[in-house]
Amino acid sequence: MEYIIISTGFALMLLGLWGILSQKNLIKIILGFTIFNTGINIVMVSIGYVRGKAAPILDVIKPSEAASKIVDPIPQALVLTAIVIGLGVTALMLVYVLKLHREKNSLDINSFKDLKW
Amino acid sequence: MIKKILIIGVLAVVGLIFFDLFNAYQGNESLSKTANYYAENGASQVGAANLVTAIVVTYRGLDTLGEVTILFLTAAIISFILKFREEDFMPNRSVRVTSELLDSAAQVIVPVIFMVGVYIFMNGHLTPGGGFQGGAVIASGVLLMIMANPNFGVSHKVIAVVESISGIAFVLIGVLGIVLAGGFLDNTLLPLGKLGDLFSAGVIPVIYTFVGLKVGAELSNIIGTISHVQNEKN
């Protein structure tokens, strides 16, 4: 199970990278980033998976037996942070694209080559 | 074309890296050392039923502060980026016509959404969820309002006040932790209470409330700012 999930994560990351590296439309590139980040998040979550264990919420599980009953909460906590960071970056990128579009009236990534050499 | 092949080649090697990672990944049979500590002591030390929340808000509280800061930063940046040529486009806004259906539904659903949001961050220490999730839900309500009524202006002033006060509160709680308890963002500022109660887990609910408010405000702020330029004439 966890192998499938982690593979999915890696696959999504590759997919996202492909989008980032090959797409010409800036929005699509941002989508690539989102996919890339999602892939990372999936990988992170699956890292914390412990076979056959439950979510780390101690409503049913007694605190005393928690150690043997729950999956690793840390990656989940990290993912939470990572998602928020991803959100921030994506928002910023979108605003950038907005401004870039206004600058050249184009979303083609190759029309922004003013700075070189 | 050559470039495509190059990219494919590069990605193939990236795949190789991932394959290495995949190989290294053997699944888990048990918790790691740190996780084990949290599982064993989390409930007693923090008093939050949701261990993830316990980690997010206390053990790794500084991360959360950073997280909040990132959202705060993003909102601030976006507002100053988009403001700097405001005069260019503000007068020429052409307002999109909204649908009756959306408008009516919004009026019904938005309060519910807000309530759900508040619920999520209030109960962050007990159930899945928390300040960020709750804040995001609140922001989605704002988004709905904007979509339903394009002329709906998010009051920057209100948002700024909410944002600032909740941010300052977060920091102050953290500092109080140094003064009154064991360190920055120490949870035991307030009594831990009984595991599973709403008023338990020390300052977690308080922090999450402020985080929820702050995140909600910041996301709304971002959405609102972007919506300003949404209908800009080309």
Next chain:
Amino acid sequence: MDYSITKFLWTLLGLFIVTNWGMLMSSTMRRIGARVSGRIGIPWYQPWVDLVKLYSLRTQLTHGTMFYIGPVFRLMGGVGMFLFLPMVFGNPIWSNYSFSGDLVLILYFQFFGMLGMALGAGEGGQPYSAIGISRGLSQFTTIEVPMTLAVISIAIQYHTLSISEIVAAQQGGITTWTLWTNPLATAAAMLSLLGAFGHSPFNLVKAPNEIPIGPPTEFHGTFLGVLRTNSAILHVAEAALFMNLFFGGATSWFELIIKTFLIYFWSVFVGTVFPRFRIEQSVRWFLKVPTIIGILAIIIFL
């Protein structure tokens, strides 16, 4: 180190002999040259007559101080060379002031006169003089290359730079002369000598009708007289230097006269046979044959 008056007077006598012999030698050479072309040539006393006339001209013009002092420098070059050169071997009276410096001093004292000529002529503002000097200097740089190589070769051979010692080493018969013991160095030096005497083919410096007589164009009267006196001394001194270095020196004035005559004759002989070189031709020539001979003269000692 003899600074006495007697030494001084003996040296003056030597200088007198050398000057007169130089003039006689030059008129003789011109007579020989005339005979070659079927003429009689100048009377043997012509140089003295010319000198008297030059010293007695009524008009003396000068362009400035250096124009005046230049000829003195020039004469000093010749006189100095005589002063520092031992003339007759084995006789301290005729060794002049050679105790104050060796071969190197002689080699570098030549420049004293050249410098004077250059400055004097330059002050005249005469363009032909400057051209002549530039040619002279150009040619001179390369003349000195085989000469230097020959001097180095001799210094290696005798392991001394002292002229007296070089002469001493050559005593004992004609076969001990450097001419036989070190023929390559002698050859290089004798070829270089052709340039030093400035006869054809190396007389573009004075090219009489192209740049009227070159450096001394403006000089006349006393100044020219001084220059002529100098050339008389210089020719003998230079020939005497070569005599000392390559031809066993002289043990008497008679031997000196014979040998210097023959050495001088060598350049006149070549001069009557060959036409004039252009400056770049002579520069190249000196860096070819004589230089290679000079290098060989050193290589045989390596």
Next chain:
Amino acid sequence: MVGPIYIIAVALGIAFFMGLFGKSLKNLSEWAMLAGLGFMTYVSGQWLLEFMSNNRAVETIFTAGFKPPYSINLQMGSIEAFFTFIINVVGFLGAMYLFKDLKKTGPNAMMVYLVFIMSLNVVVMTRDMFNLFVFLEVGSIATAGLILLTKSGEALQAGMKYLIATGIISGVLLIGIIFAYYFSGSLNIDDLLAANMGASKTTVIAVFLIYVSIILELKPFPANGWGIDVYTAANPGIGALVSAATASAGFYVLYKLLPLGGAEWLNYIAVIGGITFVGSNLMGTKQDRPNRLLGYSSIGQIGLLMMILGLSDILGEKMMIIAFGILISHYAAKAGLFWLSGLIQAKDIKGWAALRKSPFLLFLFGTFVFALIGFPPFPSFFGKWELITTLAANGQWAWMVTILAGSFIEGIYLFRWLGYAIKLDHEDLPDFKIEWNKIFPIWIMAIVLYAVGVYVTPMVEGGMFINYLPLMFVLFLFAIDFLPVYIKNTISIGGIIWYMFHIYPVLEGDLLRLIFAGIFLVGGVLTLMAGYSKKGTRKGFYPMAMMMFAGLIGIIEASTLIEFFFSWELMTAGSYFLIIRGKRSMPHGYSYMLFSIGGAYAILFGFALAFASNFDTSLAALGSINLLPTLAYTLLAVGFMTKTASLGLHIWLPGAHGEAESDVSPMVSAILLKAGVFGLMILFLYMDRTSVGATNLLYVLGWVGALTTLMGNMSAAFQEDAKRLLAYSSVAQLGYILFAISIMSQLGWLAGFTYTINHFMFKAILFLVVGGIVAKLGTHYMYEMGGMIKKMPFSFIAVLVSIIVIGGIPPLSGFAGKWLFYNAVIEKGWYFQGAIIFFAGIIAFLYLFKLIHSIFLGQLKDNHRNIKEISAWILVPSYILIIGIMIFSAFPQYILQPIGDMLAPYFSTETLVWEGTKATTSLGYWDGTTIMIVVATAFLLLLAWLLALSSKTKKIEQFNIVFAAERPFRPETTHVSYNIYAGYKKALGFLITPLVTAFWESMSNLVLEFANWLRRIYGGSMQNYAIHVVLFIVVFYLIALGGL
């Protein structure tokens, strides 16, 4: 003590609070920001002070009331205190600098700024891996926002590029962190470091990912197009922050994580650093935009620092001081330069010529450039010294070469830039406002450089001996730079004379040093005397001249390698500034500087080898080099030969000396060149001359000297420019000296000393007088002069005496050199080299005649008819030197005999014997005094004879010459000077085909073209930059882990 956590709390508190200010209190926000930054600076500064004064333990800050690894902890140790302090200082100063820009953009920008600085603090302090990630992201996002303080399309594009690249990098870092967690079960950095993940084949991948992303954050070449664009487009104030603060923080992160993977990763880091250092600087050579250039330079410097980290296992405990020195120089200089750039706002480095309007800013600019290159007394000098010596001690030749090559390339563009600022002819200099809030931070950075430089001096081995006293004098002259010339001149001369008395007892008994000290100091006084002829204030001249003399005397006084090198560099810097004062001397000053830097690096390499041989810092270490001794000797010789301008390294000299000011030329020619001679003498005396390497080296140097002389004299003969002629003559004279001391015998060295002393005297006279004439006549070209003997008789006599000495004509002292030469050459057996030398010596007559004829003789020109004699202030020192020449000529034994005695112990046989005035060798003899007497007597008699014979002479005018029955037309057409040796040129001109110039030109073209070709990778496409990043990861992976 205020806890470091308050840095975060206060920064965030103020940032969050700003939202509450509203419109009415808006003006408060900038002060709040400054207060916050001030507080942060105070906290970190207070900790730094604490760690410096007390030897206290590292302070750990726990959060959430739990102990690590279960909660995040921060750490405040001495290093963290240092880094946070420098970050906060530049943050505070940067805020001052950006005050108006921030205010214009509003409180939001200030919040971002504040949070940005705070995040860097946390990045430095944190000991939790994920927390590090979070705050790196905070920093990235803040940077992406701050880029847009400049509201331009370029900034937008740069920001987007930055976001895309950092997006990928942070993803990689995140994966690395999570796997590191997976392998070790902890996120605490100390735990991760202890986990030894590098050891296992499976876990090493996490190490790789973390390293590669941290390295990528440091913008390694060539995957750094995004970073450079940020430097280019962002507000220079932000560029300063990114360059100084972010880079410092990133560097520290790498340092923090260094033990993560184990020793084998260090090599990769070092290699990447090395490639970045060289590559990035190479790019800079073709760059014209100031900010972009600074970007390249920044990245290069970070590459160097990365390399130092990578070499940390080799450098050992020295790494700290090295990294400190280089980092602090980079930090302060780069911040200062970016800020300057913001002031000037030029799009092209040529626009920096505007800086000339404010000498103080120009001074700052020079300070920063020299600090970056590693000149004393800046910290980078000591850093580089320690770096190179330590590397040498460990036999890391390749790294030494890399570092020196990279530094050299950096010098290429920095000095070109500095040159533009100082000298470039620019039509309309852009105006710029001087705002105090912008100037103040720049000043602080410059002061930091000087202060830290002096502060670290004693920390370096042997550094405590460095004498700062002369530098204080330089500083004093800077302070009184506004006074008129005669006052400063008097003070300078007084200073030198005082130093003479000061130094004499120190050097007494050491004749070698005494002679050179005499040349430097007496020469200094005499050449400075000519300065009285100048009017006005002559801004900047005296400090620089004194700096040069300070360096020169420092070389003499030096007893350790570092002292020597310190002074050497000081002298180079001073002389550079002197040389470029000339009207058209900039290109030549530039090539002088490049050759000097190259030479200095060669010397540094050699010194490092000497030091590493037996860890001896004293100069005597040169005597026992056992590490690659031949290479060391060669490098040292080459290094010194850049100053003596030997064949192949001479191309800077003719222009530099020819175009310098009239009293600078004698300083640099007669005096400065002797520094190289002194260096060579020291080297030859110390080195093991019996070794095969040294023998071969000396043999080669002999040939080089001979050919230098030939080339120099022949080039001089074909010059039309009077000062260039003299400059080429200097090249040739130095060739003689090189040849003479390469002979390595008592006679050879005596000849060398004779030439040294003579060259000092006659070249000073010639450059003073000819320089004065050139200035008076307003032309460099000799064919435009002529007939000056009538107007300037005293100058003529001075020049005449000098050329008699140069020509080696008896009876003056030049002949002593020639005579010694003949003896030495024949004794040594270097016949052919000797023949070339003598040939060259006669060629000297060509240019000597040309010089004196063209200037003084021949035809006086129309426009020079009313010219008067040159200033007495030039003639007086010249005549003092003439007296010196006369004394040396008449009584050579008083000088040469002691020198011979001094040299005797160094050489096995004493070959020169003195009996009274007569010197005898195994070959010949020479009596200078007698020759003088004989010649003088004979000359006077002959003169009297001529005077008696022609008492009535008539003085005639210049056109009264025979002219083929015509009359001359104009003086210009009658003066024979131009191309006077045409025939000679036709025959032998091929010998001076400028092959060396062509060689260096093609070399520089090669470098520039290569850089031009290479920089095409920076095509401007953000996607390509992303590909570069991924490609970098991929290649690194394949090499490090893929077994490639």
Next chain:
Amino acid sequence: MNKHKFEDLDVDKFLAPENQKRSVIAPDGSIVEVDPLKDYFCQDRPEVLKPKNGPVEKFLNWARAESLWVLGFGTGCGSIEIPPLVTPRFDMYRYGVQMRPTPRQSNVFIISGYLSVKTLKRAIRSYEQMPSPKYIIALGSCTINGGMYWDSYNTINRLDHYMPVDVYIAGCMPRPEALLAGFGKLKELIKAGKAEKANEYAENFDWYKANQKKIIKDWNMPDYNW
């Protein structure tokens, strides 16, 4: 000899551009006024240089007679007769006669045949540049009365109106033998102390100059060429 009145001609009209007054800028910015004829040439008049007394002068005159240095300046068609003198057939060297290329080193000036006005100017200049004592041999009829060019618009008729002549050699053309005879005559005159024409020229300088200027209309040089 009757003295002709010197007509004051408008000299400036004939001045070559390079001899006209000009002002140039000195390096220090001041203006330098240059009058080439005054500034670049010596303005002095020739002086009468008295011979020494008694046997000294006699001895010197003997030396001067035995050492005649001829200026190598062929002024007219008669100069074709001079080169044969250095051939074996005539060999003037045996009489102490030699050729010199520069007036400064010459004593004898052979005016060889007709003298055009243009050449006259050069001849005067060269003569004046020769150091005293100096002698002129006039060769051929043209120098005596113009010869076959007597009515030419461009040649002079009587040389001694313009330059003092020591020896005339008549004929058209005179043979080299005649030239040798002329040298013999000149030697006699010198030895007898009668060849003092240079002093005569100085004494009657104004007269000669007036004559010269009369025929040379574009006189554009200083009065005496040192």
